Amino acid sequence: xxxxxxxxxxxxxxxxxxxxxxxxxxxxxxxxxxxxxxxxxxxxxxxxxxxxxxxxxxxxxxxxxxxxxxxxxxxxxxxxxxxxxxxxxxxxxxxxxxxxxxxxxxxxxxxxxxxxxxxxxxxxxxxxxxxxxxxxxxxxxxxxxxxxxxxxxxxxxxxxxxxxxxxxxxxxxxxxxxxxxxxxxxxxxxxxxxxxxxxxxxx
Numbered sequence: 661x662x663x664x665x666x667x668x669x670x671x672x673x674x675x676x677x678x679x680x681x682x683x684x685x686x687x688x689x690x691x692x693x694x695x696x697x698x699x700x701x702x703x704x705x706x707x708x709x710x711x712x713x714x715x716x717x718x719x720x721x722x723x724x725x726x727x728x729x730x731x732x733x734x735x736x737x738x739x740x741x742x743x744x745x746x747x748x749x750x751x752x753x754x755x756x757x758x759x760x761x762x763x764x765x766x767x768x769x770x771x772x773x774x775x776x777x778x779x780x781x782x783x784x785x786x787x788x789x790x791x792x793x794x795x796x797x798x799x800x801x802x803x804x805x806x807x808x809x810x811x812x813x814x815x816x817x818x819x820x821x822x823x824x825x826x827x828x829x830x831x832x833x834x835x836x837x838x839x840x841x842x843x844x845x846x847x848x849x850x851x852x853x854x855x856x857x858x859x860x861x862x863x
Contacts, residue, residue, distance in 0.1 A: 661766060661792045664845055669767055673760040684754050687746075691718060694742045698723065700755060705772035708789050709782065713764040715772060716755035720747055730774065730828075732811040732820030750859060756795050768848040769794025770836035781829055788836045791843065796855040799835035803828075 691699050698719055705715040720743025721727075721735065739747070746752040759765040765772065772793035778785045794800075807828050814820040839847075 661763075665766060665792070665843075665848070666763070668845060668848060669760050669765075672767060673757050677757055677761075680754065680757075687718065687751060687754070691742060695719065695740055701752075703727075704775060705793070706775055706778045706785070706789065707764055707772060707793050709778055709786055712775060713759070713762075713772075715764070716758055718746055718752040718755060719743070720752050729776075729817050729821055730811065730824050732814035732817070732823070734814055734816050734820055736812065753795060760795070764793075766792040766794045767796065768843075768851050769797050769839070770832070771797065771800060777825070777829060780825070784829065784833045788833050788840075791836065791840045796851060797836065798839040798851060799832040801851060801854050801858065802835055803832055807832075 688699055701717045701719040701721070702714050703717075704712050707713050720740060721738040722740060724738070743752070756765055760767060769791045770788050770793050773785060773788075778789075810823050810827060811820055814823055839851075
């Protein structure tokens with residue numbers, strides 16, 4: 661990560677913590693009253709092919725003893741009504757400002773993958789993870805809705821894994837590498853504003 665990108669991340673993450681902090685506190689109280697504890701979902705993700713970190717989100721699903729793999733239609737029954745509302749507006753990702761401040765994430769970059777996919781596709785992620793993972797990015801903007809539609813049709817963990825491995829991993833990697841080749845502060849601004857625009861369209 662370049663020093664310009666890090667300064668960009670620190671400045672805007674700090675600004676958003678100040679601006680959105682009261683909203684996050686309100687969401688936490690609302691979640692506590694609606695769903696109870698835990699309020700957060702903390703999961704392992706990879707920021708380099710060798711280095712993992714804990715990704716923070718607001719909890720949007722019922723708690724189970726073991727939760728593995730990407731989310732497909734087989735997990736839809738676990739999404740709470742509150743969680744569905746948060747996901748539709750990406751408000752569940754507010755706590756990732758903490759990951760940005762820590763340096764685990766950037767605002768813009770490839771979405772951080774699960775360890776199992778990094779281990780299964782080492783050549784792919786050796787290239788993709790030359791960029792610091794991000795909250796949003798070119799692949800998120802261009803492919804996220806299509807990925808959701810594909811995975812929502814999957815009825816078993818095995819089917820979800822197959823579709824994700826065969827279609828989603830290579831397509832997202834292709835877009836992530838396009839971003840990597842063209843990365844600049846101006847491009848990051850553009851992708852952030854596109855993400856915000858998409859959120860208003862959903863809302």
